Amino acid sequence: MAFSLRTVLPRSIARPIPRIAPIALHRRYSSAGASAVAADNGEQPFFPDEPRAPIVKTQIPGPESQKAIERLSKVFDTRSLNMMTNYQRSYGNYIADLDGNVLLDVYAQIASIPVGYNNPSLLLAATSPEMASAIINRPALGNFPQHDWADILETGILSVAPKGLGQVFTAQAGSDANELAYKAAFMWKRQHQRGGSHIEFTDHEISSAMTNQSPGAPQLSILSFKSAFHGRLFGSLSTTRSKPIHKLDIPAFDWPQAPFPALKYPLDQFAAENAAEEQRCLEETERLIKEWHNPPAAVVVEPIQSEGGDNHASPNFFRGLRELTKKHDILFIVDEVQTGVGATGKFWAHEHWGLSSPPDMVTFSKKAQTAGYYYGNNELRPNKAYRQFNTWMGDPARAILFRAIVQEIKRLNLVENTAVTGDYLYNGLAQLAKKYPNEIQNLRGQGQGTFIAWDSGRRDEVLKRGKSVGINIGGSGEKAVRLRPMLVFQKHHADILLESLEKIFKS
Structure with missing residues (x-):
């Protein structure tokens, strides 16, 4: 009999998974918010099962994350740690921790996540x-x-x-x-x-x-x-x-x-x-x-x-x-x-x-x-x-x-999406810069998709405060705030980001 890889793989490995979000995510996140987004601006969400907004339940890191960090620090250098993450509960543009916090992620593993956490198409490829x-x-x-x-x-x-x-x-x-x-x-x-x-x-x-x-x-x-x-x-x-x-x-x-x-x-x-x-x-x-x-x-x-x-x-x-x-x-x-x-x-x-x-x-x-x-x-x-x-x-x-x-x-025309969403986001940031000129300085990245940044006199405070209002954001150089969202980042995510930034600027 001819050798076949499928004959030696357990069915649980060889069988393709359904094109749906992880079960735990379905239980937690309602698609009602995403449906409302589509109705409001005509934009069809790439991840209908995403949360409609960030969820902040505790300070970050919360008690469960603190325990996990303490354990990890005994065997691994955690001094550069940003956030203890639960990847099984992260989905689309949202990153989750161990304490029920779910943040809009516009840093994306230092610009390294392309099409969303737990993307169903990638899960299919991963289980082939x-x-x-x-x-x-x-x-x-x-x-x-x-x-x-x-x-x-x-x-x-x-x-x-x-x-x-x-x-x-x-x-x-x-x-x-x-x-x-x-x-x-x-x-x-x-x-x-x-x-x-x-x-x-x-x-x-x-x-x-x-x-x-x-x-x-x-x-x-x-x-x-x-x-x-x-x-x-x-x-x-x-x-x-x-x-x-x-x-x-x-x-x-x-x-x-x-x-x-x-x-x-x-x-x-x-x-x-x-x-x-x-x-x-x-x-x-x-x-x-x-x-x-x-x-x-x-x-x-x-x-x-x-x-x-x-x-x-x-x-x-x-x-x-x-x-x-x-x-x-x-x-x-x-x-x-x-x-x-x-x-x-x-x-x-x-x-x-x-x-x-x-x-x-x-x-x-x-x-x-x-x-x-x-x-x-x-x-x-x-x-x-x-x-x-x-x-x-x-x-x-x-x-x-x-x-x-x-x-x-x-399939999703994501390069074009990034260009369009980037223009939308840049224009929103430009309006914020007029309103808060001390908070957004040297805004740059126009016409460069979502590869946008600006300088901030209190950059590190802005990054830290970001988590408290539901966004995971990064910096670069000595004073720059840099945005590195995923290619599936859309206008309704940009609205959430802009609203969250204004909360920080007002504080």
């Missing part, structure tokens, strides 16, 4: 035989790729590849994706310097590499920008410039840091000043490319500097960067770990720029629930096996999940 096999038979993809790996990539990760970048190297996390892209850039640069991929390594290169000396370990660099965040591993950390706490006590590479434009707001009132600032930053970037003692093999940049304070620049600035990298024969890496997968009203944030040619590599993670970098140039493949390699080289289970995420995004 294909997923079960990927989890329990996790392959070392470089050596033993599963037979349908090409199909999984083509129908998922590569189906949303940035224009011109039809290949992918999968990874474990955002930091890992960036480091692998850096490695690819260095190998590409040295290959060009040697005269092509067919040129063999010299004995001197081979021996010096083993002692971390040049030429085997070349004196090259990756140029990044002030306030950038690209990860916390060794190479990515050397390009991270957001907060000292990330970098203290860790040896770092001698790599250059260019200034990122410090724009003034409102943008329409400072157009000339901002254009001059961007030109200044481009000129300094070019000077560093030409003069830095460890020449850059690539420039890496975030479309919006997220961890560093939600700093924006215009499409002209990024187009200028692209031209500089072409002029000086180095690579252009766009770090879309946080901005990618629909958050800015485009699937990839760099689509807003109108580039003359695609980036050389685009890194991704977070909302993709997997990681890696896209590329198009075959020269970015190392000339020999095992040069870009590790045991896992990604994870088919996470790639299958991303495929389901992509299907859900397309």
Whole structure:
């Protein structure tokens, strides 16, 4: 008899689950509120079984959460803990704790939840035989790729590849994706310097590499920008410039840091000043490319500097960067770990720029629930096996999940939803800014979906007070409040957020 995975899986695993919310959620949350929303504004909710509003029963953390935190702290570092979460009771745009509190989540696991907690479509993908096999038979993809790996990539990760970048190297996390892209850039640069991929390594290169000396370990660099965040591993950390706490006590590479434009707001009132600032930053970037003692093999940049304070620049600035990298024969890496997968009203944030040619590599993670970098140039493949390699080289289970995420995004037209909802939310915040000018300063993110932020003189208090009025919200940089809602965030959620923020501003 032919072997079938379905014959060895228990029925409870192999059977698809119904497309409904978890039973516990149905018992707790009434759809009456969502129906009222649809009647009021014509908007059809993506999660009809969500609560109609946040539920705040106790202070946060409440007594049950406090007990759980105390227990966890004995075996795990909880000093960065935001909230002890009950994921079995979290649903859609709402995050729940152990004390019956249910908050509107506009932080979404630091921008990492794409289509809602306990999304039924993802639950179906998670309980499929294909997923079960990927989890329990996790392959070392470089050596033993599963037979349908090409199909999984083509129908998922590569189906949303940035224009011109039809290949992918999968990874474990955002930091890992960036480091692998850096490695690819260095190998590409040295290959060009040697005269092509067919040129063999010299004995001197081979021996010096083993002692971390040049030429085997070349004196090259990756140029990044002030306030950038690209990860916390060794190479990515050397390009991270957001907060000292990330970098203290860790040896770092001698790599250059260019200034990122410090724009003034409102943008329409400072157009000339901002254009001059961007030109200044481009000129300094070019000077560093030409003069830095460890020449850059690539420039890496975030479309919006997220961890560093939600700093924006215009499409002209990024187009200028692209031209500089072409002029000086180095690579252009766009770090879309946080901005990618629909958050800015485009699937990839760099689509807003109108580039003359695609980036050389685009890194991704977070909302993709997997990681890696896209590329198009075959020269970015190392000339020999095992040069870009590790045991896992990604994870088919996470790639299958991303495929389901992509299907859900397309089914519900969530990129367009994010653009429309973002405009609605931005306009509401602009009205609040007029009413409370000391609370919302330098509002930014117009036309960038829900990727919106502003500065606050009492930022940390605003974040803390948020939970007391039913919202889970985050910050970035020294004083920015950043919004990172899910792609299923809609106008009626924006209304709740705006009302909750006004409660905070009045206090």
